[in-house]
Amino acid sequence: MRSMHFLPNSVEEIIDTYDEDIIITSREGKIIKVTQISGEHYGMKPSELLGKSVLDLQAQGIFSPAITPEVVEKKKKIVTVQMTPSGRKVLITGIPLFNDHREVEFVISYSYELSELIVMKEYLQDLETEMSKVKEELAHLRDQHIQISYLIMESHSSARAIKTALKMARLDVPIVIQGEHGVGKTSLAKFIHAQSNYSEGSFIEVNCGSIPESIFENAFTGQLDAKSQGYLALSSGGTLVLKEIDQLTIAAQAILFTLLNKQTTTRIIAISEMPLEELVHQGKFREDLFYLLHIASIALKPLRERPEDIEKAISFYLQTLNEKYQYNKKLTDDVYIHLLQLEWKGNFRELKNVIERIVIESETSLITFQDLPLQYQPLEGEQIGIELDGQSLPHILEFVERKVLLNTQKRYKTTTEMAHVLGISQPSVVRKLKKYSTSLDKENE
Incomplete structure (x- = not known):
């Protein structure tokens, strides 16, 4: 030696x-x-x-x-x-x-x-169990396309995201999907996988933020023990989805850059809640890893900016839950319109949770305002009444927009305050008020 x-x-x-x-x-x-x-x-x-x-x-x-x-x-x-x-x-x-x-x-x-070491041991045991499950599914996934969860993409911004996803799926480039918690990032990643040249391979999801930094490299390379395989080996020829990549420490980012820079057999999709560009400017995300991953980028808007998707999701969740619990529950028109105008800060996950709660807890087949959880019930004077029969979705959404403006105008004195609450620009508030000025003046009298 x-x-x-x-x-x-x-x-x-x-x-x-x-x-x-x-x-x-x-x-x-x-x-x-x-x-x-x-x-x-x-x-x-x-x-x-x-x-x-x-x-x-x-x-x-x-x-x-x-x-x-x-x-x-x-x-x-x-x-x-x-x-x-x-x-x-x-x-x-x-x-x-x-x-x-x-x-x-x-x-x-x-x-x-x-x-x-006790914490590391517990994590390794959980990781070994997860790896075993993945291995059991690999044969099935190689023989047929992975099951894609329902993808709700009806709005204009969603259509653009799907168009970009389809284009990028056919190219062998890494993709970054950015958006708030619960907007459908993982579902879009599954869609990309199914449409790509990697569709016959495995689809592996990794929660980056949950891996202890002390064994981060081993989790990807498989050097935990003689028998184990890492995420890179398991996803070879398929898609590796790096969830919560914005939660990684700088040290873990350095390890990830070194590993990904060497591999060429796996499609990488990184998922982030925070825009990675902002994290780079703040010194919280390495530039080399950013440039390695950020070849193609898809941003999913929050659900509150996708009213068509809210409408589709309400109908889908209600139908699915009725089938699951063998019910025949329906929403009153007022409740339906009210749900369309809520903010849904938790996005699809929050919406699905509320629909399931009211389906399970309501005593009758017709769900009314009283069946909504208290924090989701409208305040006095904010209830919206409209008959849906024969009404098109654009007409319904326009009605909701007008009603929301009226309720907001009653609460706040200036268009600047209204813009802040509604999450839109002040000129947009002025333009919309002008559009509905006649009806708003009558209802404010």
């Missing part, structure tokens, strides 16, 4: 490239290199460890026991549990580095608190 050249330039040198507790000692036990967090377990600063002897620190009860002497004696990797001065248990691993004469020249040791 060739000699390992780890000789330090000075005793004050610190390994800035590591975010782990790593200590390098000479064969005699002198500490010659440490990382930025070394000493935290023992109540010492990294600079206080440099130049010290682990034997002296052991005698002082700081290292109990020191691992270097055992590694030097047995010439192999040693794993043991140390007790810190504060009474915490630390799992420490010592690795020998040999010189040309097969003598131990240096010892590298790294440590973790046992509480951290």
Whole structure:
């Protein structure tokens, strides 16, 4: 074996490239290199460890026991549990580095608190279960197209998103889908997969924000144990969806960039609630990863800006839930119109939740305002009455818009305040007020 050249330039040198507790000692036990967090377990600063002897620190009860002497004696990797001065248990691993004469020249040791390892173990168990489920589904997914959940895309902005998705699906480029929580980003990713050249491959979803940083790389490469496969291997020839990519730390982003920059057999779709451009400007997202992923971008607007999609979703959820529970529930026209004008900040998930609650809890087949959860019931004077028979959707939506303007005008004095509440520009409020001026004046009298 060739000699390992780890000789330090000075005793004050610190390994800035590591975010782990790593200590390098000479064969005699002198500490010659440490990382930025070394000493935290023992109540010492990294600079206080440099130049010290682990034997002296052991005698002082700081290292109990020191691992270097055992590694030097047995010439192999040693794993043991140390007790810190504060009474915490630390799992420490010592690795020998040999010189040309097969003598131990240096010892590298790294440590973790046992509480951290328990969290990692629980995560690895959950990950192993998830990987097993994915493997069981792979054969089925390769034989037939993946089942796409219902995609509600009726509005003009949604039609543009679908058009872009279809175009990008046929190209071998990574895609970023951005939008608020619950707007249908994952459903759109499944649609892209089904329309792409990767449709015969697997569709793997990864919740990036839930993976501990300490095993982030292993989760993707499969180096958790000898039998495991990582996400990249499982998604090879298919689609890998990186959910909550905006929640990754800078360190995890660096690892992800290195891994993705090397692979060419998987379609990558990144999903983010925050616009990645803004995060780059704020210094919270790496530019190299942004440019690697941001070849094609699709932004999904919130549901409150997609009234046609709200109408479609209400009808679909009501029909689906009636079939599920073997009911024949219907909404009164007033309730239907009222639901169309709500903000739905939780988007599709919130809307589906409310529809399911009122279907289950309502006592009669006709759902009225009294069946709505209290926070969703209209205030006095805000109820909208309209007969839907024979009315087209544009007419209904125009009626709702006019009614919403009236209710807002009653509450707020200025068009600026109205614009802020409605989430539109002040000139748009002025233009809409002018459009409905006659009817609004009559109803305000």
